[in-house]
Amino acid sequence: MEEVKAYIESGILELYVLGDISAQEKAQVEEMASKHQEVRAEIAEIENSMELYAEVHAVEPSEQLRHRVLNSLLVNLGDDNTFSKSRTRQDDDNVVALPVARVNSFYKYAFAACLTLLLISIYGLVNLYSELQESNSQLTALQTDKQRFANQVSLMDNQLAMYRDTAYKVLKLKGTPKTPTAAMILAWNSVSKKVMVDMETLKLPQHDTKHQYQLWALVGGKPVDMGVFDTATPDTTGVKEMKSIASADAFAVTLEPTGGSVNPTLDQMVVIGKF
Amino acid sequence: MSPKRKISLSEEELILALRNREKIAVEALYDMYSASLFGVISRIVTDQAVAEDILQETFVKIWHSFGGYSAEKGRLFTWMVNIARNLAIDKVRSKDFKNQSKNHELENNVTFIDEQRNTVYKPELLGIRDLVSTLKPEQKSILDLVYFKGYTHVEAADELGVPLGTIKTRLRMAILQLRKHFN
Numbered sequence: 001m002e003e004v005k006a007y008i009e010s011g012i013l014e015l016y017v018l019g020d021i022s023a024q025e026k027a028q029v030e031e032m033a034s035k036h037q038e039v040r041a042e043i044a045e046i047e048n049s050m051e052l053y054a055e056v057h058a059v060e061p062s063e064q065l066r067h068r069v070l071n072s073l074l075v076n077l078g079d080d081n082t083f084s085k086s087r088t089r090q091d092d093d094n095v096v097a098l099p100v101a102r103v104n105s106f107y108k109y110a111f112a113a114c115l116t117l118l119l120i121s122i123y124g125l126v127n128l129y130s131e132l133q134e135s136n137s138q139l140t141a142l143q144t145d146k147q148r149f150a151n152q153v154s155l156m157d158n159q160l161a162m163y164r165d166t167a168y169k170v171l172k173l174k175g176t177p178k179t180p181t182a183a184m185i186l187a188w189n190s191v192s193k194k195v196m197v198d199m200e201t202l203k204l205p206q207h208d209t210k211h212q213y214q215l216w217a218l219v220g221g222k223p224v225d226m227g228v229f230d231t232a233t234p235d236t237t238g239v240k241e242m243k244s245i246a247s248a249d250a251f252a253v254t255l256e257p258t259g260g261s262v263n264p265t266l267d268q269m270v271v272i273g274k275f
Numbered sequence: 276m277s278p279k280r281k282i283s284l285s286e287e288e289l290i291l292a293l294r295n296r297e298k299i300a301v302e303a304l305y306d307m308y309s310a311s312l313f314g315v316i317s318r319i320v321t322d323q324a325v326a327e328d329i330l331q332e333t334f335v336k337i338w339h340s341f342g343g344y345s346a347e348k349g350r351l352f353t354w355m356v357n358i359a360r361n362l363a364i365d366k367v368r369s370k371d372f373k374n375q376s377k378n379h380e381l382e383n384n385v386t387f388i389d390e391q392r393n394t395v396y397k398p399e400l401l402g403i404r405d406l407v408s409t410l411k412p413e414q415k416s417i418l419d420l421v422y423f424k425g426y427t428h429v430e431a432a433d434e435l436g437v438p439l440g441t442i443k444t445r446l447r448m449a450i451l452q453l454r455k456h457f458n
Binding site: 009010011012014015017018019020030033043044045046047048049050051052053054055057058059060061062065066068069070072073074 | 298301302305306309310311312313314315317318323326327330331334335338348349350352353356357360361418421422423427428443444446447450453454456457
């Protein structure tokens, strides 16, 4: 009895009720309680007073909390009734694990969204690239056109300048009896000594690939080579500059083998003109 | 919400109903003990919202681990208040909580809460204001440290700078004083 009294007075039962005790001591207290009615009574007294002490210091939680707590407990009541007795800590851990699964599915959706965006972007990029290519080729075509027009304009300018320049003498070469329809216009600048053939108004019989027309200047009765040229092809425009000469009495054109001859073949003369 | 009628059962009825997983057991459990448990929790965790979260957690744990309670080993409230206190202490000692919590001086804390909240005085406990004068200041401080702040008696000895034996004696004297008072 003395032993039990001393045990009670040691204060360990108070710590037991307050939960401030090791597992070993706890087992010891429970063993003493099962053996001794006095220990049980003492524990009951302590518990009762602590419960009342808590009631004295009770604080009402907010009204809404009752609803919240009851809901969280009753929501799975049906399930609990089925499985209640076998519920273990493991089950609680499983319940806690749920949010992780939600995070995973978030990443899954995010990844899918990223992939979709990537595909859309690639599609857009390809479209844009082909449009760019098309614009570029249009631009190149326009530039080529522009260049062609610029060339043409400068060519025309040259032509106009030739006719306006008073230094130029314009000579019309007429057909010989052999080729009465042939005609050609030639301009000779006595200052710069340039000789030009107007290819646009050129009217000479078509020659074959083995022959070319050759222009001759007659200076004091002697023929001087002025260079060769071909009959007008559809895209031949403007004027063709021939070799230069300081003075000439007349100009004539003969048909010669390709590349020209040293002396004119007189019976092949197509046009002739004198100043 | 209609004016709520609190449900109250005897402890034996309540334990039986809880074992049978009855709906009324949950409501009775809440109505009978929420204020007492919240009183303990809110003195450990001073933030009202966090304290309410812990109260909810406490009831969830009580409900799910009720199989672990045995009436032979003690009163239902003793078992429940230990669950509540442990959850609250775990929260207070967790890193994220420590970083955000404001430090209240311990001694002031209990009265601070009492000033802030409507402490419930039950009719059968009228005259309980005298309780403060019943306990000597050194008895009250050690009891509140262990009961309301979740200190172990070893930590309390450190905090108050008193030998361990003295702590145990004061704790026992304080509770004896309470027993006398409530009888």
